[in-house]
Amino acid sequence: MRSTGVGTLKRGISRRKFISSVAAAGALAGGSGAVEQQDSAIRGFDHVALPMQHTEEMLAFYRGLGLQVIENANACSVYIGSQMINFHRPAHWRDKTFTLRAAGATPPCGDLCFVWGNTADSLQTMLSRVGVKVVEGPVERQGGRKKTASSVYVRDPDGNLLEFMIYP
Numbered sequence: 001m002r003s004t005g006v007g008t009l010k011r012g013i014s015r016r017k018f019i020s021s022v023a024a025a026g027a028l029a030g031g032s033g034a035v036e037q038q039d040s041a042i043r044g045f046d047h048v049a050l051p052m053q054h055t056e057e058m059l060a061f062y063r064g065l066g067l068q069v070i071e072n073a074n075a076c077s078v079y080i081g082s083q084m085i086n087f088h089r090p091a092h093w094r095d096k097t098f099t100l101r102a103a104g105a106t107p108p109c110g111d112l113c114f115v116w117g118n119t120a121d122s123l124q125t126m127l128s129r130v131g132v133k134v135v136e137g138p139v140e141r142q143g144g145r146k147k148t149a150s151s152v153y154v155r156d157p158d159g160n161l162l163e164f165m166i167y168p
Contacts, residue, residue, distance in 0.1 A: 048110075107159065108155070
């Protein structure tokens with residue numbers, strides 16, 4: 001067995017040969033060069049966690065979006081259907097002993113996309129009601145459902161980017 005130094009992998013396969021074989025396998029599988037989704041036991045997201053700076057403003061904002069918010073000592077959980085965003089309170093994410101988080105994450109570090117299940121007019125009404133300014137949109141985007149949708153972008157009180165995607 002060769003060394004795993006620069007340019008070689010275990011069993012003596014060069015990086016170039018390895019990359020070529022992976023590309024060839026992808027071309028055989030899909031023909032388009034795009035990597036197809038493999039059968040996986042991963043079924044989706046349960047939650048994401050982000051640090052929060054302006055607690056009261058953030059909670060009022062997400063409640064204003066019509067979302068359920070549950071607070072505890074270290075985090076505030078915002079529920080979107082069967083998924084959740086955990087916003088870590090400032091004292092918690094700043095605590096050097098709290099290591100179960102992305103080490104470099106500080107507000108604003110979120111870029112979240114929500115599926116809006118109603119009309120573009122109702123989205124605009126809701127955004128106006130909570131007093132949020134549209135950053136961009138509506139614009140056409142490719143979504144996670146592999147379909148084109150209309151997106152509107154806003155920012156929450158901490159500056160995280162939120163996208164609201166409307167599928168036809």
